[in-house]
Amino acid sequence: MANEDNIHQVIVSLLENAGKYTPDEGWIHLILKQDDHYAYVMVEDSGPSIPDDEKKKVFERFYRIDKSRSSEKGGSGLGLSIVKQLVEIDGGKIWVEDIIPSGCKFIVRYGAPPAVCQWPIPVIRIIIIII
Numbered sequence: 178m179a180n181e182d183n184i185h186q187v188i189v190s191l192l193e194n195a196g197k198y199t200p201d202e203g204w205i206h207l208i209l210k211q212d213d214h215y216a217y218v219m220v221e222d223s224g225p226s227i228p229d230d231e232k233k234k235v236f237e238r239f240y241r242i243d244k245s246r247s248s249e250k251g252g253s254g255l256g257l258s259i260v261k262q263l264v265e266i267d268g269g270k271i272w273v274e275d276i277i278p279s280g281c282k283f284i285v286r287y288g289a290p291p292a293v294c295q296w297p298i299p300v301i302r303i304i305i306i307i308i
Contacts, residue, residue, distance in 0.1 A: 179267035179287045184218065190260045191220040191283050192305075198224035205305040218285040226275045235273065236261040 188207065195205045203223035210217050227235060234240050238258040264271045269287040276282055 179216075179269060183263040183267055184287075187260050187263050187285060188218060188220075190256050191218070191285075194256055195220050195222035195224065195283075198222065200224065207303040207305070214288075216287045218287075219282055221276055221280060221282040223276075223280045225281075226279055227273055227281050232273050236271070 192205065192207065199205055199222045205223075206219070206221040208217070208219040208221070210219075236257050238255060240258075261271050264285050264287075267287060269285055271283065271285045274282045274284065
């Protein structure tokens, strides 16, 4: 079973990352769901999509898609690398997908918790609007 502190840090880091790249009046969704086999944490945002050839690279240490905006957006390029390490420590997997027409979705998948720990509803969706 995944460590609660690690899951908390993963969620906070993914939300912070989404906040950096979501435009004014954009949106961020935090979605928690599970099925019989897996538990998922998903963070979707209305920021720019990530090119296909960059999707695996964003989890590398110090990697920035647009190096010219590094100082503008802040950060060291370590956040998603740390997130990936925390997810993998707990036996999970993380990847990123496009949202059409614009945006991206980071998906974290963990082995489903025991039945006594299951969430009371199948999907929890939290929507954050950037003003």
